[in-house]
Each structure stands twice: as C-alpha cells, then as structure tokens.
Amino acid sequence: MAYSDKVVDHYENPRNVGSFGTQQEIKERKDIGVGLVGAPECGDVMQLQIKVDESGKIEDAKFKCFGCGSAIASSSLATEWLKGKSLDEGESIRNTEIVEELSLPPVKIHCSVLAEDAIKAAIDDYRHKNGLEHDHDHDHAEAAH
Amino acid sequence: MTLTKPIYFDNAATTKCDPRVVEAMLPYFTEIYGNPGSRNHSFGWVAEDGVETARRQVADLLGADRKEIIFTSGATESNNLAIKGAASMYAKHPAGSGKCRGHIITAMHEHKATLDPCKRLQKEGFEVTYLEPGADGLITAKMVEDAMRDDTILVTIMWANNEIGTINEIPQIGALCHDRGVIFHTDGTQWVGKMPTDVNTDNVDLLSMSGHKLYGPKGVGALYVRRRRPRVRLTAIQEGGGQERGMRSGTLNVTGIVGLGKACEIASQEMDSERERLLSLRTKLESGITAGLSDVQVNGHAEKRLPHISNISYGFVEGESLMMACKDIAMSSGSACTSASLEPSYVLKALGVGDDLAHSSLRMSLGRFNTEEEVDFAIEQVIKSVNKLRELSPLYDMHKEGIDITKIEWQAH
Numbered sequence: 336m337a338y339s340d341k342v343v344d345h346y347e348n349p350r351n352v353g354s355f356g357t358q359q360e361i362k363e364r365k366d367i368g369v370g371l372v373g374a375p376e377c378g379d380v381m382q383l384q385i386k387v388d389e390s391g392k393i394e395d396a397k398f399k400c401f402g403c404g405s406a407i408a409s410s411s412l413a414t415e416w417l418k419g420k421s422l423d424e425g426e427s428i429r430n431t432e433i434v435e436e437l438s439l440p441p442v443k444i445h446c447s448v449l450a451e452d453a454i455k456a457a458i459d460d461y462r463h464k465n466g467l468e469h470d471h472d473h474d475h476a477e478a479a480h
Numbered sequence: 481m482t483l484t485k486p487i488y489f490d491n492a493a494t495t496k497c498d499p500r501v502v503e504a505m506l507p508y509f510t511e512i513y514g515n516p517g518s519r520n521h522s523f524g525w526v527a528e529d530g531v532e533t534a535r536r537q538v539a540d541l542l543g544a545d546r547k548e549i550i551f552t553s554g555a556t557e558s559n560n561l562a563i564k565g566a567a568s569m570y571a572k573h574p575a576g577s578g579k580c581r582g583h584i585i586t587a588m589h590e591h592k593a594t595l596d597p598c599k600r601l602q603k604e605g606f607e608v609t610y611l612e613p614g615a616d617g618l619i620t621a622k623m624v625e626d627a628m629r630d631d632t633i634l635v636t637i638m639w640a641n642n643e644i645g646t647i648n649e650i651p652q653i654g655a656l657c658h659d660r661g662v663i664f665h666t667d668g669t670q671w672v673g674k675m676p677t678d679v680n681t682d683n684v685d686l687l688s689m690s691g692h693k694l695y696g697p698k699g700v701g702a703l704y705v706r707r708r709r710p711r712v713r714l715t716a717i718q719e720g721g722g723q724e725r726g727m728r729s730g731t732l733n734v735t736g737i738v739g740l741g742k743a744c745e746i747a748s749q750e751m752d753s754e755r756e757r758l759l760s761l762r763t764k765l766e767s768g769i770t771a772g773l774s775d776v777q778v779n780g781h782a783e784k785r786l787p788h789i790s791n792i793s794y795g796f797v798e799g800e801s802l803m804m805a806c807k808d809i810a811m812s813s814g815s816a817c818t819s820a821s822l823e824p825s826y827v828l829k830a831l832g833v834g835d836d837l838a839h840s841s842l843r844m845s846l847g848r849f850n851t852e853e854e855v856d857f858a859i860e861q862v863i864k865s866v867n868k869l870r871e872l873s874p875l876y877d878m879h880k881e882g883i884d885i886t887k888i889e890w891q892a893h
Binding site: 338346349352354357358361366371372373374375376377378379380381399400401402403404409414 | 537687766796797798799800801804824835836871872873874875876877878881883885890
C-alpha cells in the first residue's frame with residue numbers, strides 16, 4: 336500500500352515528538368493533560384500531552400506513538416493542530432478532518448479515530464486535574480471502534 | 481560490488497526466476513508450442529518430451545519415480561488436491577450419512593492453503609484436530625501420535641513453516657502414519673529445493689511444492705503422489721481431459737513445467753553449497769541485529785530451522801512502521817497472503833508470542849541472489865530504524881521507566 340506524501344512527511348519528520356516528563360512527573364503536573372489510548376495488542380498506542388497556559392490556551396503539545404505510519408502521522412498532525420487552540424476548539428477536532436488532511440485510505444481510518452480519542456482524553460485529563468469537568472456530551476469520546 | 485536498492489529479502493514470498501530457467505523455457509513459447517496431449521503429430525511429441533524431462537527432473541529432486549509427479553498450478557492447488565482428494569477417497573462414510581466421515585490431523589500454524597481445505601472438509605462431515613505447536617513452532621511425532629484416533633485417515637503437516645522456518649519431524653511423523661495405515665501429506669513449499677529430500681526415507685505419501693519458491697516461474701507446481709507401499713489414490717477435483725493420470729485435468733502448462741523442471745535440476749546441483757552460504761548470511765544478519773539492539777527476539781526453533789528464514793520481534797516497535805522505515809529492504813510482516821489484513825500473524829500467535837510482539841515482528845528471507853553486502857546494509861538500516869521508532873514509542877519510554885506495559889489496563893479497540 337502506498338502512503339500519501341503528507342503521511343510520509345509526518346512519518347519522516349514527525350512534529351512535536353516527546354514528553355513533558357516521566358509518567359510520574361506528568362501525572363503530578365496540573366498544567367499538563369495526558370491522553371493514552373489504544374493497546375499494544377491492537378498494534379496502536381498513542382500518547383498525547385497538552386500543556387495549557389493560564390488563559391486556558393494549549394500552548395504546547397507533544398506525542399509519542401507505537402503504530403503504523405498513518406498512526407504516527409495522525410498523532411503528529413494532532414499536535415500541530417492543537418497548538419494555540421482553546422480546549423473547546425481542540426475538542427472540536429474531528430477524525431474526518433485528519434482523514435482528509437492526510438488522505439488516509441479506509442483501512443487506516445481507525446488511526447484518525449485514535450488521534451481524536453487521544454485529543455479528547457488529554458483535554459479530559461487536564462480538566463479533571465483542574466476541577467473543570469465539562470458538561471458537554473462526551474459520548475463520542477468513548478473508544479468505541 | 482555496488483549495492484542496488486531496494487534489496488530483496490522476501491524470498492519466502494517468491495523468488496526471482498533464475499535466468500537459466502527462463503532460457504530453458506523460451507523455446508517452448510514460440511518453437512515447441514504443441515499440446516503434449518496431441519499424440520498424432522510431432523508438435524505434440526516434442527512438447528511431451530519437454531514435459532517428461534521436467535517430470536524426471538522434479539522426481540530426481542524428491543527421490544521419487546517420475547510417474548509419481550502430478551503437475552499443478554502451484555502449491556495451493558497441490559494442497560487442495562492432496563487434502564480434499566485423499567479425504568474424499570479414504571472417507572469412512574459417504575457424504576450426508578450424518579456419521580463422522582473420518583478424522584484428519586493438521587496444525588494451527590499451517591499455511592492457509594492447508595487450513596482452509598481442512599475447514600471445508602469439516603463442513604462436509606470430517607473431523608479435524610489442529611495441533612498446537614510448542615513455543616518454537618515445532619510439531620513432533622509424539623504430538624501427532626497423541627492425536628491419532630481409530631478413524632484417522634489423513635495427517636497433513638508442513639515440512640517447514642513459511643513464517644518462522646521451523647522444521648517439523650517429518651520422517652518420524654511419516655513412519656508413524658505408515659505404521660497406522662494413515663495417509664501422510666506434507667506441504668513442502670518452503671523446504672523443497674533448499675533442503676535434501678527423499679520421499680522414501682522421509683516416509684512421505686503426498687508432497688506439495690511450488691515453482692516460484694525455488695527460482696522457477698509462478699503458476700506452476702507439483703504434487704508427489706506415492707505409487708508403492710502404499711499406493712495412494714486421490715479423487716480428482718478438476719475434471720476434464722484426464723491429463724496427469726486423471727488426477728488433474730487440463731492442458732499442461734508446458735512452459736511453466738519446463739521451467740519448474742530446470743529449477744529443480746539447478747537446485748539439485750547447487751543445494752549443498754547454497755545451504756551453507758545462506759546459513760552463514762543469516763547467522764551474520766541475526767547476530768548483527770541482536771548485538772546492536774536490546775529487546776529483540778528471534779522466533780522459531782534455534783537449530784531446526786530453514787537456513788534462509790529469519791523472523792525477529794522488535795519490542796516496542798510496530799512492524800508496519802518498521803517496514804516503512806526500512807524502505808530499502810523488501811521484507812514481510814506475516815505471510816504475503818495475509819499482510820493485506822491488519823491482524824497480527826496467526827502463526828506467531830499459535831506459538832504463544834504475545835499480541836504486542838506479534839505486531840512487532842518482521843520476516844526476512846534470503847535467497848540465491850542475495851549478497852553479504854546486502855546483509856551488512858540491512859543490519860545497519862534495521863538498527864537505525866528500530867532506534868528511531870523507539871524514540872517515538874510511548875511503550876519504550878514506559879519500559880525504560882520500569883513500567884510493566886502488560887500490567888496497564890489498555891482500552892482494546
């Protein structure tokens with residue numbers, strides 16, 4: 336299967352790879368939200384971290400990904416799109432937008448779904464840590480695929 | 481010698497046709513184009529001569545008599561003919577009788593071209609036992625013996641596994657089958673042409689093989705059918721003109737058959753030195769990779785393994801992304817037939833390799849045209865790519881921090 340140029344670009348030059356600290360450190364930091372989604376036995380694990388400034392804007396985002404090239408590209412793209420967005424704006428990113436941007440084929444749509452799940456999980460984690468539970472409808476954030 | 485990229489390390493999927501094979505085939509397209517079934521003119525006679533030479537070349541490679549060779553379109557057809565044809569011929573009860581028509585023994589990690597015919601037979605009233613291999617992929621005679629029943633009619637166990645290369649106890653399983661009066665079929669696709677074969681001392685009744693795995697053309701293969709002690713009979717699947725002793729009707733693929741014969745002749749002559757060469761290349765490949773990377777595991781049996789197949793699990797790295805990173809090396813995750821699906825290898829799962837590592841495994845398979853320079857290049861590219869992907873891998877971070885990833889509650893999706 337041939338990958339699109341954008342997938343190859345993100346795969347070869349992934350943006351914002353990394354972590355804001357060890358698992359223990361980021362768990363304790365209140366300005367960081369972490370989303371860890373997927374499972375090794377399914378062949379995809381994404382870890383997305385957002386750093387939120389005092390005004391509630393996502394000032395930085397980092398990812399790590401165990402998965403195919405499309406999964407890596409989807410999470411790399413997610414970090415690019417998240418930077419500078421408010422939490423509500425970040426939460427409104429849809430997997431279909433990722434599919435379109437990266438020209439993902441049908442067998443790779445689950446990678447974009449996972450990226451959307453990771454975004455939502457990271458934002459939820461930040462809100463939970465800071466007592467900002469959201470009353471939005473969260474049903475679509477369930478990893479139901 | 482300069483290195484031409486990409487390099488081809490997927491010789492268990494298919495091989496390049498040897499130029500000597502192509503040369504032998506060429507006259508049969510345009511000059512010797514008769515139908516070997518045409519018994520009344522010279523065009524047919526010379527074509528038949530070509531086919532009969534090939535039949536002898538194939539038989540010689542297997543230690544068989546040429547009358548025991550049936551030409552087919554490849555190993556998938558050979559397996560279908562052997563398994564369905566024997567089951568139908570040796571069934572204890574007719575179809576629709578409602579009784580168990582006979583018991584068949586195979587293994588969980590056989591090729592799909594064996595498993596699917598067995599599944600079909602289950603629907604048609606036969607019972608099938610799927611043996612579970614050990615962690616090294618080995619099927620022993622003891623395992624087969626323990627599964628034998630009074631109504632066992634057929635055992636089908638591959639000679640060597642296509643994904644991991646583990647070599648099963650074929651002569652011993654064959655001896656057991658002969659003692660019990662059970663027909664023994666083996667899928668020799670990966671074995672034949674690479675390793676010495678003698679259907680008599682190895683106690684094989686039916687053997688499938690393929691042309692394109694031994695530097696012959698695609699679309700041609702053979703089935704060895706024992707004629708003496710015991711004389712094995714098969715119910716034909718494809719019916720028509722009665723070619724191949726009625727077991728496989730259809731005009732013979734003369735060019736392909738000639739190519740298969742030539743490929744077998746070359747294999748007979750060069751097998752011994754080639755086996756040593758491939759083993760030394762693979763040893764170099766595996767020791768280079770395992771010395772350069774932590775958390776890697778070579779799958780399959782340590783000694784009883786084909787010399788050209790290497791299957792390695794790279795912890796914390798996903799196989800498809802690793803193939804993408806190693807873009808100058810053609811290799812395979814799972815067998816070529818199943819790599820279009822996103823499922824991890826069922827062969828590795830049958831060996832008890834965890835799902836996470838099964839997603840992290842790649843097979844490299846070497847061949848006649850690979851060189852030491854290519855092996856050196858592959859070692860370097862694999863190590864570099866695994867290190868790059870581990871930098872990206874959240875699982876590797878966790879591993880380094882001492883977190884046991886098997887203890888995390890993952891949301892399976």
